[in-house]
Amino acid sequence: MAGRLSFANITALAPMVRVGTLPMRLLALDYGADVVYCEELIDIKMAQCRRVENEVLQTVDFVAPDDRVMFRTCEKEKQRVVFQMGTADPERALAVARLVEKDVAAIDVNMGCPKEYSTKGGMGAALLSHPDKIEAILTKLVSGVSVPVTCKIRILPSLEDTLTLARRIEKTGVAAIAVHGRFKDERPRHPVHCDYIGAVARAVAVPVIANGGSLDLVKTHGDIRAFKEAAGASSVMLARAAMWNPSVFRSAGPLPLHDVMIQYLKYALRYDNHAFNSKYCLCQMLRDKVESALGKRVQAAQDNRELSEAMDQLDAFEETQAALDARRDALRGPERPPDRVIALDGDVTTMALKFERREYPPQLTPKMFLLEWSRRQKLEQPTYQTVQRAQDRAFQSTVTVEKRKYRSSLWEKSKKFAEQASAVVCLRVLGIPESHVGRRHKRKTEDDRDGAREKRKKPTAGERQTAGS
Template structure:
C-alpha cells in the first residue's frame, strides 16, 4: 500500500466497522482503518461469503458472531488493525484475512490498561526485540489523553529521523488541519479519529456537510450492511454527544432503540429500511 499523501481514518473501537469506513471513504478518505481486533479472537474465526449482503464475514467458529466484516468496495483501502503480543500468533491471524484487506497494522500505541496488561498496544514500545518498522505515529505519549494538546513538533523530529513513511495524527478537526499538520511535521500522510467521528465529511475538500445529513447517511449504511445494533448505537451516541445531548428527545429515543428498524424509524429512514429488507428477501429466494 502507498502511504504517500493520503488522508486516513484512524482505528476506533466500536466505530471503525464497515458502514463507518465506507462513509469516510465516500467523503474522501484514502485509507480506512478498522477497529482493533485481538489476535486470539481472529484465529478462532472462519471466512464466510455473505451472499445476502455481498460482504465477506469473519465469523467465530460455531457461532453467528461476526468479528470482522468487509466487502470488495474497500478492498484496496481497508487496513485491519490487530492487537497482539506474539509474532507467531499475529501471523496466524493475518493469514486468515490477508487476501481481503489492503494491509495489516499492529497496534503499538493504545494506552488503555486492557491492552497494556496483555502486553499489547503501547506495551510493545518497551519490547524493541518484537518490533521492526512502524509507519504510523500518534502525537501523544502513553500517559497523555485526548484533552492534552497533540505534540506535532515531536512528530517532526520523528519524520526527520526516519526514511519510512510517517502518518501524523492528532487534533485534526477541519479539512484545513490536514495541510497544517503536514506542513508542520513533514509527515507523508495524515490520520484523523475524533474529527471524523464527529463529522465524517471532514475528508471532503469542499467542506463539511451538515451534521444531520452525515448522521443519516451513516444510518443508511448501517442498515445496508446489517451493522451490529450495539456498534451503531455507540457511534450515533458519540456523534450526538459532540453536538448535542443524550438527554434530549433524539438521545433518549436512541438509547431505547433495540433494532436497526427502530433506528430507521428514529431517523426517518423507514422506507429505505423496508426497501433493503425486501430486496434481500427477493435475492435470497432466487
C-alpha cells in the first residue's frame, strides 16, 4: 500500500492492550489485514522515549529512560501500521505524534477505552464528555503532522449526541472515525449497536470503521462482510476475533490454531518480543484450552526458550538466536581489540573479551574461581552490577573486588555470560592463574582415566589363581 493510507473499504486489526505488539501485527498482515493498530500507548510515557534504530533486529525502537522498549516497528509494516495513543493534552499529543510520524502510516487517538488505566488521566472514553478537548487535540494533530490522523470513539447515550460529536470530529480534518458500537458502561457481553454505527456512517463523509462485532457477529472471514453491511460502515475493525485466531483475516478461511500459534512464536523470536507478552498472546489464542497440556506448558514458561520448548519449537529458537548472534557479531566488525589489552573506562578496568563457555567445566566457572580466591584472601565477596542495552538486549556486567571494578568492553547475549566475562577480566588483570581451573579439570579427567585403566588392568580370578600357584 504505497502513498497516503486509505481507510475506505479496509479490514483492520484493532488496537488491543498487550496484544497489538509487533508479532501480532505482522501476523495479521500476513493473513490479510489491510491495516494494523498498535496497542494504546500513553503520551506521557512516549514523550520520554528516544528513537533507536536497532540494527540487529532491523527495527525502529522507541525506548524509555529505563531502557524498556515502549513501541517497536519495522519496515514490513511501515505503510500500514497506525500508532494509537492515549492522550488528554493537545501539545503532548503533537510531541508524541512528531516523534513517531516518520515510522508509521497514521496516528490515532483513543477516545473509547472505558478502563480505568485510560480514563483516570482524562484519556480514552473520558474524553467523550469533553468535546472541546477532543476538537483541540485532533485539530492540533491534523495541522501538525504529515500522516493521516484518526480517532476511535464509543457511542454516547443518545443517538443525537453521538451524531453531533461525529460531525464535530469530522470538521477537524480527520481521515476516518472508528466507532465501537457500545456505550461507555457496556462490555463485550452486551450486543453491539449496529444502528448507531450506521447512523454515524450516514452522517459524515469520512470513512467510518465499525468495531465491536467479535463476540456475536464475526466468527469467520465470511462474517466480516456481514458485519460491515449490518453496521452500514465503510470498513471493519476486529479485536477479539483476531486475538483468538489472527487467521480470521484469511479470505481462504482460518488455519488450524496450532499452526497460527507457531507462526506467532516465530515472529516473537525473530523480533525479540518480551516473553511474558508472547505468553499472554498465546494464552489468548488457547482460550478455553488454556488448562490443556499445551496450555499448562505455555503458562509455565518463563522465557523465550521455554516458550519454544512448550511449543516443540526449540530448533526454531536456536536457529533464530544463531542468526541474531551472527548479525550482532557482523555489526561489531571483524577488528576486535585483543583481550590482552587493558584499558580504563573511568574507574573501571576493562579488557575486550568474550566468555567462552566451552573452555570451563560447569563446576569451576570464572565466577566460582574468583569467589574461592577471594575467600582464601579473606576479601569481601565479589559483587556484580549488570546492565542491558536497549537496541539489541545485550548485557554487560561490572564486578567489584576489593573496591576495584572490572568488566569486559564487549557485550554478551545473557546476564550470566556477562558476569562470567567480568570475572575473567578481573582474574587476568590481577594475574590470578585462572588456567589452573582448566588444569585442575584436566588433571581430574586424566586421573579418572588412569583409574579406569587400572580397573581394567586388575587381574581376573584365573590370573590371580595362576599367579598364586
